Amino acid sequence: MNDRELWELVHAERDALADDLAGLDDAAWRTPSLCGDWTVRETLAHLTAVATLGTPAWLRSVVGVRWDFDRHNELRMREQLGAGPAETLARFRAAAHARTRILGPRPAALGENVIHAADIRRPLGLPSRTAPTVAAELLTWFATHEFAVVSRSRVRGLELRATDAEVAVGAGARVEGPALALLLATCGRSDALADLDGDGVAVLTARCRPGWTARGRG
The missing domain is CATH 3.30.1050 (Nonspecific Lipid-transfer Protein; Chain A)
Known part of the structure; x- marks a missing residue:
């Protein structure tokens, strides 16, 4: 998988997820996801953070919380929640075609998007869009x-x-x-x-x- 192939797959995953979530009501956004204690809305905000946080900002964040990765993820997720579900989704759409990622293997970067999309879809009863x-x-x-x-x-x-x-x-x-x-x-x-x-x-x-x-x- 080269960079072009990675980003084509990542962007397709993000676009499909944003489309699937466009019609959710407020109750659905509060549905527990499969990702720890986060709701569907919080997991989507985490994906926005992943899409917008490059390696320098990631390093500053994890050093600032003394390498407590759970705390890091929680803080960065909260930054992307917005005032309500509509803003959470709008922020995700705005970042959907970003090419920002921290250093690491390409499959891990794609996997984060695929796995968290399933974390969101499965509790909502939405079918997978991943090939x-x-x-x-x-x-x-x-x-x-x-x-x-x-x-x-x-x-x-x-x-x-x-x-x-x-x-x-x-x-x-x-x-x-x-x-x-x-x-x-x-x-x-x-x-x-x-x-x-x-x-x-x-x-x-x-x-x-x-x-x-x-x-x-x-």
Whole structure:
């Protein structure tokens, strides 16, 4: 994936999500997302922060909170909320085609947008707009890397096989399902486990529980 391909995919993901959220009422904006304790609106504001915070500003922010990344994310998200849901969405639309990102692997930058879009859509009952091929490419990367989220350790000893794309990664007890559901579970979203089958689902379920840690990962 080169920079042009990255930004084309990221911008398409953001545009599709903004369109999907255009008709939400105030109650829907308060729906809990799959991203920690954040609501749908707060998760979208986080994506705006991600789209507008370059490496120098990111460094100043994390140093200012003594490398407390949760605090950093909370502060930067609050900056993008605006006065109400309409402003939250307007700020996201305004940043949708930005090419700002912190230093890091390209798949991680795309994955943040795809995963958080699912964090927002799934609780709202909105269908995914992410192509299975894109989800499959991200699955392969997150299942074999550890960057910002415990993913490789979570699926160690498992074979992940997509039913909607030509991808299989890992070896061991099998877990099958849509590529996006596999990606979400790999990144700890237990909501996606209901879409998966196979003798490895029980293992993955245990590793998606709150408080699970990967001892000796690396």
